[in-house]
Amino acid sequence: MRKIFFLLLAALALQLNLQAQGYQLSIKLKNYTSGKLFLANYMGRTTYLTDSADVSPSGEVILKGKTPLLPGIYLVVLPGKQQYVETLIDKQQAFSVTIDTTDLINKTVYKGSPDNDLFLGYNRFIFQQEALTHNIASQLKAAQTAADSAKVLPLQQELGKKLQQYRQELIQKNPNAILSAIFKAMKEPEIPQQPAGEDSTFAYRYFKGHYWDDVELSTDRLVRTPVLEGKLKKYFTQLVVNMPDSIIADCDALIARTRKSKEAFKFVLWWLTYNYESSPYMGMDAVFVHLVEKYYVSGDAYWLNDEQLNKIVNRAYTLAPNLIGQQAAPLELKDTASRPVSLYKTKAKFTVLVFWDPTCGHCKTEVPRLDSAFKASWKNKGVAMIGIKTEGTREEWLSFIKEHKLNGWIHALDADNKTNYRRLYDVYSTPVVYLLDENKKIVAKRLAVEQLNEFLEHAGQKNVAAKL
Structure with missing residues (x-):
């Protein structure tokens, strides 16, 4: 019993020691005597810097840290940042690699990293298929008809079959390798006969x-x-x-x-x-x-x-x-004559809320376009327009309304800042447009004039169909 206890204690100590060791990558660059080497990692499709170190006069670099690296595909970026070698990191995080820039595929050698031996073998296999790949690319580039493209299909199928076969054999022989996990994730479901x-x-x-x-x-x-x-x-x-x-x-x-x-x-x-x-x-x-x-x-x-x-x-x-489908927040405002305006007391089949600023460049373009669509079509569909001033002086607001003849709108503002409309309607830039139904539920928002017009046309067609 005592012996087992000491064995367990020794195993635990060894495990803690391995964890404390973190990682150590010993890199030998054959054609560099200076500069800085970088280690980067993928995070999704983006890469981030993980570590870096200076290249010694003998071309050697040691990258190490006390905390183990998280598993994945890392990039050993050579000085000058023009070339890199992808490297797999998993459980084994103490290994060496010799890199010769005259041939990154065939002259790179790992020691102490079975994962990267597998990865290097796969990359060399891909390199060996270069002639077939080049042939496919050349024929596709020269193809002028559908028949020409069809002739390339057998070559593409041949290449795809070779890749799948290589990956499948690697998975079968090395089921627990990180490269196997990557290959399995890349494979898509094969649909059986219906x-x-x-x-x-x-x-x-x-x-x-x-x-x-x-x-x-x-x-x-x-x-x-x-x-x-x-x-x-x-x-x-x-x-x-x-x-x-x-x-x-x-x-x-x-x-x-x-x-x-x-x-x-x-x-x-x-x-x-x-x-x-x-x-x-x-x-x-x-x-x-x-x-x-x-x-x-x-x-x-x-x-x-x-x-x-x-x-x-x-x-x-x-x-x-x-959110779409939510009941619009109540708005109690004042019009141009300081009379009360209530969103929920404005009865209409649809209500278009326009939060706008007479000094805003985009508003100066979009608000007249909204007005044109309103007068040309929306008004006849039972649409009410409520324009709400967000910025600018009262004089600028009234002048813009008069100059652009925004007649038929309900023009309003929150002069006393009581409605909290900016938060309730997410108004932090202008113009902001909402479309409400007759019950004042939000059915669309932040649409351009053309999209809003299509939406209202579609809604009108649905109503006609429902009546028929």
Whole structure:
């Protein structure tokens, strides 16, 4: 019993010692005697500096740190930043590499890194297919007809088959290698023959349902590679139904699969948050608000400091009151004659709210265009226009209204700053346009004149169809 205790204690001490060792990469550059070498890592498709060191007169560089590197694909960037060698980092983080810039593929040699021996072997295989690749590229460039392009297809299929075969054999022989994890993630689901009784959506449903099967989301190994971000982008742009409710469901399901890996969870949540906060598509801010309320407010975003967290949460709280489908916030204002104006007392089939500034260059262009569309078409569709002054003097406001003959609008302002419209309607630049239905629910926002016109035309056609 005592012997087992000492063995366990020795194993623990060894483990702690290995963790304390961190990483050490010994690099020999054959054609350099000075300069600075950099180590960078992928984070998705972007690269970030990890470490750097000066090259000795003998061409040697030692990169080391007390904290182990997180797994992934790293770039050994040579002095001058014109050439680099991709290197795999996983559990083995003490190894050496000799790099000869006269032939980075065939003359690079690793010692003590089985992962990079596999990676180098794959890169050499790719290099050996260069003649076939060049032939394909040349024929595609010279192709003038569809028939010419079709002749290249067998060559492309041959190359693809060779690559897939190489990767599959590597996975079978080295199932636990980081390169195997990368190759499995790159592979897409193979759709079987459609079973009897299945409808035409079977292929799509199968592909989407098995898309993440071979993607290692429970470890950190894919975060510092370009692969995971590429998978995310394809999934959420090509496979997920482009509606907030569908996107939210897929976001939550995917995030749940990353919970065993702090780095995968962090990256996937960050990517989804940024992607939908900055989305150019109307209504996607609902996804951003959901993510913030579920994961950030609850404290799951462990990597953020209080200031960063508050900034994201405050942004979500600003967007929450003006999401598509929400009831518009009440507005009690004063018109040009200082008479009361109430949003909810303005009865109309549709209401267009325009937050604008008579001194704003963009407003000077867009507000007259909105007025032209209103007079040409929208007025006959039962649209009410409410223009709300945000900046500029009263004289500038009234002068602009008169000069551009903005007749038929309800012109108003919050002279006493009582409505808090900037936060409730997210008005931090102008113009900002909202379209409300007859119950004052938000049905569209931040649309240009042409888009708003199409939206109203479509709404009108739906109403006609409903009556028929």
